[in-house]
Amino acid sequence: NAGVTQTPKFQVLKTGQSMTLQCAQDMNHEYMSWYRQDPGMGLRLIHYSVGAGITDQGEVPNGYNVSRSTTEDFPLRLLSAAPSQTSVYFCASSRGYRGISIETQYFGPGTRLLVL
Amino acid sequence: QQPVQSPQAVILREGEDAVINCSSSKALYSVHWYRQKHGEAPVFLMILLKGGEQKGHEKISASFNEKKQQSSLYLTASQLSYSGTYFCGTSAPLVFGKGTRLSVIA
Numbered sequence: 001n002a003g004v005t006q007t008p009k010f011q012v013l014k015t016g017q018s019m020t021l022q023c024a025q026d027m028n029h030e031y032m033s034w035y036r037q038d039p040g041m042g043l044r045l046i047h048y049s050v051g052a053g054i055t056d057q058g059e060v061p062n063g064y065n066v067s068r069s070t071t072e073d074f075p076l077r078l079l080s081a082a083p084s085q086t087s088v089y090f091c092a093s094s095r096g097y098r099g100i101s102i103e104t105q106y107f108g109p110g111t112r113l114l115v116l
Numbered sequence: 117q118q119p120v121q122s123p124q125a126v127i128l129r130e131g132e133d134a135v136i137n138c139s140s141s142k143a144l145y146s147v148h149w150y151r152q153k154h155g156e157a158p159v160f161l162m163i164l165l166k167g168g169e170q171k172g173h174e175k176i177s178a179s180f181n182e183k184k185q186q187s188s189l190y191l192t193a194s195q196l197s198y199s200g201t202y203f204c205g206t207s208a209p210l211v212f213g214k215g216t217r218l219s220v221i222a
Binding site: 031056 | 212
């Protein structure tokens, strides 16, 4: 199993550009989520999904869109990049039960994004 | 709402013990604990699903008081490899605290 994979590893964007961060898992996990990590702020939840076709907002959803058309993939779209979105982005997945992460949450290696 | 962790940072000598606390203002279904090394992704330590349950992983254990909405992580006889930032996560959905930076020195 590859676990949770994220692409790209690094990205530089200009303000106003859009892009999609890819996330895929091969463990048949129901629960997937996106976090951003900034110094001193910990891991903040952007969006999450409890299954294919079901997504919901987390703590900091503004400026980001997600969709979950398959169990395996959970892409994160930046609509119009801003310098405040410079961060490290982590995707994670786990088994779920009634919308709750009930087991080990596996993290991808992260995407480092710089918005100029 | 992010759970609140304390302390924010702690420095230990090898062999010393430490406790990291995590509290939430909302009802909890589960508590997760992770450790992150610099430049790496967080790594799972343990999850607690029941009130008052205590779990162990080598010399690291944790407790979960569902009624008080609190959890504590206990590190005993610390080793250099324990250094890193520890995060507690509470659900649902799974949100994390700001982390506790633990440094173990020889």
